[in-house]
Amino acid sequence: MRDPQNPAVIRRIAVICLLGIFLAGATLPGASGAKTVTATIGSEVRLSGAAAGSNTIYLFLTGPNLASNGVRLDNIRSPVVTGNPGSFTRVEVMGSTWSYRWNTRTSGGTPDAGAYTVYAVRLPNGRQDLAGVDYETITVILAAGGVETVTTGSILVTSIPAGARVLLDGNEKGTTPVTIRNLDPKTYSLVLQADNFTTIEEMVQVETGRTTNITRRLKQPTPVPTELPTPSSTESPRPTQSAGAEWVVAGGVLGAWLLRRR
Numbered sequence: 001m002r003d004p005q006n007p008a009v010i011r012r013i014a015v016i017c018l019l020g021i022f023l024a025g026a027t028l029p030g031a032s033g034a035k036t037v038t039a040t041i042g043s044e045v046r047l048s049g050a051a052a053g054s055n056t057i058y059l060f061l062t063g064p065n066l067a068s069n070g071v072r073l074d075n076i077r078s079p080v081v082t083g084n085p086g087s088f089t090r091v092e093v094m095g096s097t098w099s100y101r102w103n104t105r106t107s108g109g110t111p112d113a114g115a116y117t118v119y120a121v122r123l124p125n126g127r128q129d130l131a132g133v134d135y136e137t138i139t140v141i142l143a144a145g146g147v148e149t150v151t152t153g154s155i156l157v158t159s160i161p162a163g164a165r166v167l168l169d170g171n172e173k174g175t176t177p178v179t180i181r182n183l184d185p186k187t188y189s190l191v192l193q194a195d196n197f198t199t200i201e202e203m204v205q206v207e208t209g210r211t212t213n214i215t216r217r218l219k220q221p222t223p224v225p226t227e228l229p230t231p232s233s234t235e236s237p238r239p240t241q242s243a244g245a246e247w248v249v250a251g252g253v254l255g256a257w258l259l260r261r262r
Contacts, residue, residue: 036139041110048099049120049136057098058088058124063116069126070119073100077108085124104142116140153206155180158215159192167191179211194218 039045051057060070060080067079073089081087091098098120104111119127121135157166159176166173166180169189173180176192185208192200197218206212 036141038141038143039104040145041113041142042105045102045104045140046099047102047118047120047138048097049138050096051093051098051120051122052096054093054122056085057091057093058085058121059091059100060088060119060121060126061111061116062119062127064112064114066111066116069128071108072106073102073118074106075108076106076111080124080126082126082129083124088121088124102140111142113142113144116142151184151208152182153185153208154183154211155188155190155204155206156211156213157190157192158213159194160215160217161194164192164194164197164218167193190214192216192218196220 037045037047047059049057058080059073061073061076062068062070066076069082070080072078072080072087078087089100091100102118116139118138118140119130119135120138121130121133123133125133125135155168156179157173157176162176164176166176166178167190168180170191183206185206188204188206190202190204198221200216200218204212204214
């Protein structure tokens with residue numbers, strides 16, 4: 001029987017205990033592998049982490065002015081929904097790691113300067129539903145200086161029915177629906193034309209960094225009534241005689257009567 005007081009036995013027991021503690025900690029759910037990345041707003045951030053035993057990692061983001069339960073990385077205006085995998089930014093695991101290039105200029109806008117947390121979760125669970133779930137976090141510090149200055153605006157033109165020609169300051173810009181981009185902030189002349197419909201013309205103000213929405217219903221022109229000619233009378237006009245002609249006739253009749261009496 002081995003002596004429990006033997007130093008070699010004590011060291012072996014200590015190693016076994018430490019290994020057991022490490023393995024137990026590895027299987028406990030919760031955050032692990034936290035790290036920090038610094039970048040400028042509008043730049044691309046490279047994210048990665050370990051994911052042994054998983055095929056898919058679900059990513060979401062929390063931070064200033066974002067939904068508390070988290071949002072997609074590719075659209076910061078799209079909140080994640082626990083249990084709905086399609087609401088998360090999903091990445092495939094290659095071997096035992098995952099990686100993702102986060103373009104901070106997302107389709108839903110650009111985040112403000114500040115500290116953000118990227119969650120890499122093994123299940124499609126948001127920030128409020130992480131109890132008992134394995135996940136990893138990465139802190140991203142976004143600093144100002146990487147955003148291009150916006151100096152133009154846009155106009156989105158829609159018509160009912162669609163397909164109307166669009167002219168802006170006399171220049172054709174396609175048919176509705178159409179978005180006219182990179183416009184200097186000022187007032188423009190907008191014209192909508194379509195066959196068998198009344199032309200619409202109006203002035204539109206473009207503002208920096210904004211899209212002006214114009215939706216118009218096309219109307220058919222009001223028909224102009226045609227006047228019919230007044231029908232002419234079918235009766236023939238009665239001949240008229242002057243007073244002198246009547247006296248001549250009467251005198252002739254009287255003269256003929258006097259001659260017969262002689």
